[in-house]
Structures are given as structure tokens and as C-alpha cells.
Amino acid sequence: MKNTADITVLGAGSYGTALAISLASNGHRTLLWGHDPEHIENLKRDRANEAFLPGITLPDLLIPEADLATALAASNNILVVVPSHVFGMVLSQAKPLLREDSRIVWATKGLEPETGRLLQEVAGDVLGDKYPLAVLSGPTFAKELAAGMPTAISVAGTHAAFTQDLVELLHSPKRLRVYANDDFIGLQLGGAVKNVIAISAGMSDGIGFGANARTALITRGLVELSRLGEAMGAKTSTFMGMAGLGDLVLTCTDNQSRNRRFGLALGRGQGVEEAQKEIGQVVEGYRNTKEVYALAKRLGVEMPITEQVYRVLYEGGTPREAAVTLLARDIKSETQDSE
Numbered sequence: 001m002k003n004t005a006d007i008t009v010l011g012a013g014s015y016g017t018a019l020a021i022s023l024a025s026n027g028h029r030t031l032l033w034g035h036d037p038e039h040i041e042n043l044k045r046d047r048a049n050e051a052f053l054p055g056i057t058l059p060d061l062l063i064p065e066a067d068l069a070t071a072l073a074a075s076n077n078i079l080v081v082v083p084s085h086v087f088g089m090v091l092s093q094a095k096p097l098l099r100e101d102s103r104i105v106w107a108t109k110g111l112e113p114e115t116g117r118l119l120q121e122v123a124g125d126v127l128g129d130k131y132p133l134a135v136l137s138g139p140t141f142a143k144e145l146a147a148g149m150p151t152a153i154s155v156a157g158t159h160a161a162f163t164q165d166l167v168e169l170l171h172s173p174k175r176l177r178v179y180a181n182d183d184f185i186g187l188q189l190g191g192a193v194k195n196v197i198a199i200s201a202g203m204s205d206g207i208g209f210g211a212n213a214r215t216a217l218i219t220r221g222l223v224e225l226s227r228l229g230e231a232m233g234a235k236t237s238t239f240m241g242m243a244g245l246g247d248l249v250l251t252c253t254d255n256q257s258r259n260r261r262f263g264l265a266l267g268r269g270q271g272v273e274e275a276q277k278e279i280g281q282v283v284e285g286y287r288n289t290k291e292v293y294a295l296a297k298r299l300g301v302e303m304p305i306t307e308q309v310y311r312v313l314y315e316g317g318t319p320r321e322a323a324v325t326l327l328a329r330d331i332k333s334e335t336q337d338s339e
């Protein structure tokens with residue numbers, strides 16, 4: 001049938017398109033909705049998303065769609081892949097058009113700007129509690145995923161049956177390994193906090209520090225994430241998986257990460273605005289830093305790296321001052337939880 005699909009993806013940027021390519025390559029009819037009709041026309045014409053993933057052909061089962069009502073009527077499985085600052089808005093737009101049997105999953109990594117709420121709270125607030133919810137999180141650069149290179153990811157949600165269906169839709173024995181997880185909060189937190197730590201690793205490399213400093217930031221970043229997770233009710237073991245250590249290592253070490261590149265630019269002396277402009281795609285960590293920092297303060301969780309990234313982004317501190325402050329902190333035991 002022309003207007004039915006196994007899954008609909010909302011958000012036709014780099015990651016929404018990459019996930020849609022992966023799903024369609026698995027043999028699933030996949031609608032890809034984007035808010036800009038001209039961009040969707042280009043996708044249809046070129047059978048590629050040249051603006052975000054140049055040179056990668058869209059599989060036949062991927063159908064670009066500019067009309068939100070058509071996209072949401074086509075499937076009960078809705079995968080949201082828009083930046084966190086428009087997540088609530090897109091859900092509000094979708095709400096009156098959703099099918100009764102809709103199930104909502106997102107791959108957005110971040111917290112709600114201004115409130116610092118987890119996206120599960122935003123979704124619950126906008127949609128109520130009648131739809132199953134889930135999240136995808138883990139080390140997955142869009143370009144590699146779209147090119148069919150091997151990737152692994154985790155999924156967790158409110159309903160085990162939905163989580164399992166998502167594993168089956170996404171899993172590909174050739175290129176994508178999908179792990180079910182039962183820590184909905186942990187997967188969301190991992191995706192938000194790694195953005196901040198990737199900026200710190202970028203700043204360190206941008207200054208000219210080496211592998212030792214970068215590795216220390218990843219390791220202590222993991223400690224910060226675990227502390228915040230504990231305070232929020234997540235499982236510490238989650239952070240040893242794809243959505244914690246996995247995504248931290250990926251985005252702190254590889255220049256495909258926009259958060260890391262943003263940090264690199266700052267470390268080399270560029271200004272915040274100029275660095276963001278140059279990247280030209282969403283840098284989730286810019287807003288996330290503010291929200292993670294506020295959340296940590298509210299919960300009384302010690303997150304010194306996050307605090308220093310915050311000082312650079314919002315209080316005029318320099319990356320060098322941030323590094324000096326971190327290094328000069330009081331001597332403590334590695335396993336000590338707070339000072």
C-alpha cells in the first residue's frame with residue numbers, strides 16, 4: 001500500500017536520514033519526514049541527502065515525505081530524530097495527528113533546554129501516558145551508519161514489547177547490532193552528558209594537550225556521568241555500555257563528533273558563536289552543558305569537568321583556565337565520591 005510503512009522517521013538531518021537508510025536497508029518500508037519541503041524535494045530528486053550525507057544513495061524502501069499528517073498516518077512506529085531544543089515542539093505538532101496505536105521512540109541526545117528535563121518527561125508532558133516510549137542511544141556516527149559500516153547501539157523504553165520490536169526492526173546481522181536495555185533514564189542521561197565531555201576533550205586537544213589528558217577527561221567524565229546517573233535513579237552498569245563508555249570514547253576521540261570539533265575550535269582560541277557557525281549542524285552540547293550543570297547543582301552532584309565547560313561556554317572562561325582549575329583541585333582518592 002502506498003501510504004503504509006513499517007516505521008516513520010521524523011527529522012531529515014544527518015542522523016534521521018542515516019537511521020532511515022539503515023531501516024530501509026533492512027527491508028523495512030520507511031517514511032522520512034522533514035520540516036522543509038524544499039529539502040524533501042531534493043531528497044526525492046537526488047535519491048540522496050546531499051546536504052547532510054553527501055554521496056550516499058537512499059535505498060528504494062526509503063520514502064521522503066514533506067507532509068506530517070501523511071507521515072504519521074503511515075505507521076504506528078514513530079522514530080523522532082530532531083535536535084533536543086525542538087523535541088517538545090515537534091511532539092506537540094505530531095500529537096493531534098498520531099494514530100491511536102502509535103509508539104514513540106527517539107534518538108535525540110539531550111535534555112530539554114531551560115528546564116533540564118529528560119526527554120521522557122517532555123514526551124509524557126506533551127503526549128500523556130497512553131503511548132509506549134523508548135530511546136536509542138550509543139556510539140553511532142551518522143555517516144558510518146549510513147555507509148553500512150558496523151555499529152552497535154542500545155534501546156530502552158517503557159514497554160518491553162516495543163523495545164523488542166525496535167531491536168528487531170533495527171538489528172542487522174551485517175551492520176547494526178542492537179542491545180535491549182531496561183534503563184530508560186540511563187540511556188537518556190548517557191546521550192546528554194557525553195556531549196559535554198566531548199567538548200572538554202576537544203578543548204584539551206585544541207589547546208595542544210595530548211592523549212593522557214584526553215583519556216583522563218574520558219575516565220573522569222564517566223565518573224561524573226555515573227554520579228549523576230545514580231542521583232537520577234539510573235543503573236551504574238548502563239554507563240559501562242554503549243550509551244556511556246561507548247559514546248564517550250567515540251565522541252571524545254574522533255573528529256566526526258561535532259561536540260568534539262566545537263571544543264577543538266574553542267581550545268584553539270575561536271569564540272563560541274564562530275565555532276558553532278563553522279560546524280553548521282547541531283552541537284547538542286552547547287545547550288546541554290547548561291542543563292547538565294544546572295541539574296547537577298540542583299541534585300548536589302559534583303561534576304567538575306561539566307562545571308569548567310560551563311564556565312567557558314557561558315561565563316567567559318578560557319579553556320586554559322578550565323584546565324588549570326581542574327588540575328589544581330585538591331588531592332583526593334580516585335574512588336572518593338565527593339570532596
Ligand SMILES: NC(=O)C1=CN([C@@H]2O[C@H](COP(=O)(O)OP(=O)(O)OC[C@H]3O[C@@H](n4cnc5c(N)ncnc54)[C@H](OP(=O)(O)O)[C@@H]3O)[C@@H](O)[C@H]2O)C=CC1
Nearest residue numbers: 012013014015016035082083086108109140141142281282
Ligand atoms: N549525527 C549523528 O551522528 C548523531 C546524532 N544524534 C542525535 O540526533 C539528533 C539530531 O541530530 P542530527 O540529525 O545529527 O542533526 P543535524 O543538524 O544533522 O540535523 C537536524 C535536523 O533537524 C531538523 N530540524 C530542525 N528544527 C526542526 C523542527 N522544528 N522540526 C523538524 N525538523 C527540524 C533540521 O532541519 P533544518 O536543516 O531545516 O534546520 C535538520 O534536518 C541530535 O539530538 C543528535 O545528538 C545521535 C546519534 C548520532
Ligand SMILES: O=C(CO)COP(=O)(O)O
Nearest residue numbers: 138139140141257258259
Ligand atoms: O552522538 C553522536 C555519536 O554517537 C554524534 O556526536 P556529535 O553530536 O558530537 O556529532
